[in-house]
Amino acid sequence: MTPDEYCENKAAQSGSSFYYSFRFLSPEKRRAMTALYAFCREVDDAVDETSDPAVARLKLGWWRSQVGAIFAGVPQHPVAQALKPVVTTYALAQEHFQEVIDGMVMDIDHHRYPDFATLERYCHRVAGVVGLLSAEIFGYVDPATREYAHRLGIAFQLTNIIRDVGEDAGRGRIYLPQDELQRFGVSSADIFQRRVTAAFQSLMRFQVERTRDLYSQALASLPPGDRRAQRPGLMMAGIYRALLDEIVRDGYRVLDRRVGLTPLRKAWITWKTSWSY
DSSP, rough: OOOOHHHHHHHHTTTTTTTHHTTTOOOOHHHHHHHHHHHHHHHHHHHHHOHHHHHHHHHHHHHHHHHHHHHSSSOOOOOHHHHHHHHHHHOOOOOHHHHHHHHHHHHHHHHHHHSHHHHHHIIEEEIIIHHHHHHHOOSSSSSTHHHHHHHHHHHHHHHHHHHHHHHHHTTBOOSSSHHHHHTTTTHHHHTTTOOOOHHHHHHHHHHHHHHHHHHHHHHSSSOOGGTTTTTTHHHHEEEEEHHHHHHHTTOOOOOOSOOOOOOOOOOOHHHHTTTOO
């Protein structure tokens, strides 16, 4: 199996919505994005699939060395091997890859987030910088596109957090800011015991509206001249905004189920968006 084939399998197995938007890229850009996505999956799995924090830290430390080898050495892992030509072709920054790993370290160190500022720093590391890396691969002319890509990445991560409240609670994690739980009268016990109260619904309504506002800000900041090049991100925005709508229609029942869109609906949204730009 070649490094590119390994990355392709990793991306396909994840079932992520991101995979739908990759299909509309040129073969070269699709390989690059698939390698980037596979990297994000690998370092995320290093934490989520490891019960011992010390072992997770060792794995992330090893991945830091692989990032260094991507830029100045001979990487061993097939994902790192696939990324080596990508970082040169698209002039990707090594510090962005290291920041993604910094975000994964936060997952080891923090099972709670005291306020939105702390959560936003986490979202910046695990998703905002991925947005910046993606923008480089998609291509742009106006530097303002970088701000759009960063905001969009954070909006994607906040959407994931809203969708996965129940799943994360099963891992002992609560990403929703603790001060906001207190403001709405929701306790950690409510989350862990999966109580869908009126207070919890109000809390989640607030989370959804903030995330919707961030999508609006991101899309408004995308320069018109770069809209066509950035279509994959716009496709994902369409899917994720539809997911938020579905969560609202379902009464914010994210504690005891995983709200999602069917593959057909995702395909329809990406196809419709592809013809809009």
